[in-house]
Amino acid sequence: MKIGIVSQWYAPEPVVIPGNLAEDLVARGHEVRVLTGFPNYPDGKIYPGYRQRWNERSHEAGVAIRRVPLYANHDSSGLRRAANYLSYAATSSAAMRFLGDADVVYVYLTPATVFAAPALLKALRGIPTVIHVQDIWPESVTSSSMAPSGPVGRTVERTLHTVMRRIYRAASGVAVIAPTMREMVVDRGADPATTRVILNWADESLFHPVAATPAARQDIGYRDRCTIMYSGTMGPFQNIEGAVRAAASLSASGEIDLVLAGSGTEEQAARDLATELRADNIRFLGRRPIADMAALYGAADFQLVSLRNLPIFQGTIPSKLQSALACGSPVVVSVPGDCASFVETNGVGLACPPDDWRLLADRFRQAAKLPADERAQMARRARTVYQTRMSRQAGIDQLEEMLTEAAATGKRKP
Numbered sequence: 557m558k559i560g561i562v563s564q565w566y567a568p569e570p571v572v573i574p575g576n577l578a579e580d581l582v583a584r585g586h587e588v589r590v591l592t593g594f595p596n597y598p599d600g601k602i603y604p605g606y607r608q609r610w611n612e613r614s615h616e617a618g619v620a621i622r623r624v625p626l627y628a629n630h631d632s633s634g635l636r637r638a639a640n641y642l643s644y645a646a647t648s649s650a651a652m653r654f655l656g657d658a659d660v661v662y663v664y665l666t667p668a669t670v671f672a673a674p675a676l677l678k679a680l681r682g683i684p685t686v687i688h689v690q691d692i693w694p695e696s697v698t699s700s701s702m703a704p705s706g707p708v709g710r711t712v713e714r715t716l717h718t719v720m721r722r723i724y725r726a727a728s729g730v731a732v733i734a735p736t737m738r739e740m741v742v743d744r745g746a747d748p749a750t751t752r753v754i755l756n757w758a759d760e761s762l763f764h765p766v767a768a769t770p771a772a773r774q775d776i777g778y779r780d781r782c783t784i785m786y787s788g789t790m791g792p793f794q795n796i797e798g799a800v801r802a803a804a805s806l807s808a809s810g811e812i813d814l815v816l817a818g819s820g821t822e823e824q825a826a827r828d829l830a831t832e833l834r835a836d837n838i839r840f841l842g843r844r845p846i847a848d849m850a851a852l853y854g855a856a857d858f859q860l861v862s863l864r865n866l867p868i869f870q871g872t873i874p875s876k877l878q879s880a881l882a883c884g885s886p887v888v889v890s891v892p893g894d895c896a897s898f899v900e901t902n903g904v905g906l907a908c909p910p911d912d913w914r915l916l917a918d919r920f921r922q923a924a925k926l927p928a929d930e931r932a933q934m935a936r937r938a939r940t941v942y943q944t945r946m947s948r949q950a951g952i953d954q955l956e957e958m959l960t961e962a963a964a965t966g967k968r969k970p
Contacts, residue, residue: 557963558587560655562674563664564644566592572759574664580952582618590619591654593626593644600630622654645672652676658683660963666690671723684728684962692740693720695868721745728962734894736871756878757948763850763882772855776815777839782924783813784888785856787849788876790820795864800826802917804835811924817841853883858923861889865910878946884939888923890916904938
């Protein structure tokens with residue numbers, strides 16, 4: 557097939573799925589073209605070595621890539637973030653002829669404005685689309701601090717609901733990343749017969765089992781006690797405060813250590829809280845290179861996955877879970893909905909309801925008391941579950957099948 561891929565984010569940005577999909581589809585004999593923006597995520601600055609211009613084309617790993625200019629920004633301003641999203645929607649639409657002879661177009665749907673060019677391709681040339689929903693709109697917008705309030709906010713919410721219904725109905729196939737998300741998009745207009753759950757995968761070049769080494773354990777300050785590690789963004793949605801309070805409550809008992817690697821808007825507040833609580837079992841490592849993370853995962857006993865109890869997270873399986881399981885690391889999760897159910901059903905860790913640090917402290921204590929052989933079995937299950945249900949090959953097999961089915965409908969009359 558001739559397959560188009562539309563994604564605002566693409567390598568070298570740290571968004572692995574569109575790039576992995578493109579490379580593997582080429583390896584399977586398909587012709588693939590990618591329509592994307594100039595790399596600027598997550599810092600909102602154009603990467604060194606790139607200069608924005610209109611007709612930027614390249615070939616990488618057999619994939620034809622066209623980059624279009626956009627307004628580079630990823631800060632906390634709602635207006636500037638909207639400009640980032642809408643600028644890519646506009647320039648990718650103007651460049652849609654790059655994918656004009658595709659049999660089918662895959663859309664990495666985050667943000668939802670990415671669907672602008674595929675919508676035109678479908679309307680003008682009848683090219684079928686498969687969308688891969690990564691987050692639920694409008695909730696992903698309206699739940700953030702960037703969202704407008706009052707009458708303007710309500711108008712934005714109503715408008716986005718209408719737009720999303722049209723997107724779901726227009727797609728020939730819809731892939732979602734969690735079971736509850738499937739229920740939500742079907743309720744909002746997606747065809748249940750062509751809507752599937754396909755779990756995201758990790759960057760397998762970076763996340764894989766690494767045995768604990770003395771150097772890595774020294775790096776995280778490992779002591780002879782259960783070590784639980786959180787890595788990634790420390791923002792308003794991650795409830796780092798709850799993790800700090802849970803760990804601090806166990807400080808005197810010497811049962812666990814909490815190690816936090818990463819940064820974000822809530823990092824300083826978490827550091828201040830740990831100092832205030834006089835918790836000597838909490839360590840902050842700061843931001844670390846992503847290439848070092850597998851070794852750090854291997855040095856810890858559990859990985860922590862934490863999100864606040866918001867409706868948008870009921871149907872989400874955070875990428876931290878895939879990364880941990882790919883490394884064969886058991887997890888402690890304080891997340892609502894599908895993520896907690898997945899962990900408990902597959903026996904790959906311990907789960908508790910979110911936003912209750914006392915319950916999280918109980919899970920920390922439970923993790924510390926697990927016998928070594930049970931912890932080892934849990935780690936083996938983590939790796940097996942990842943390989944069978946979340947791996948790159950498993951995901952791409954399913955996406956290729958969806959693309960084939962969509963392309964078989966042919967280019968319908970525009």
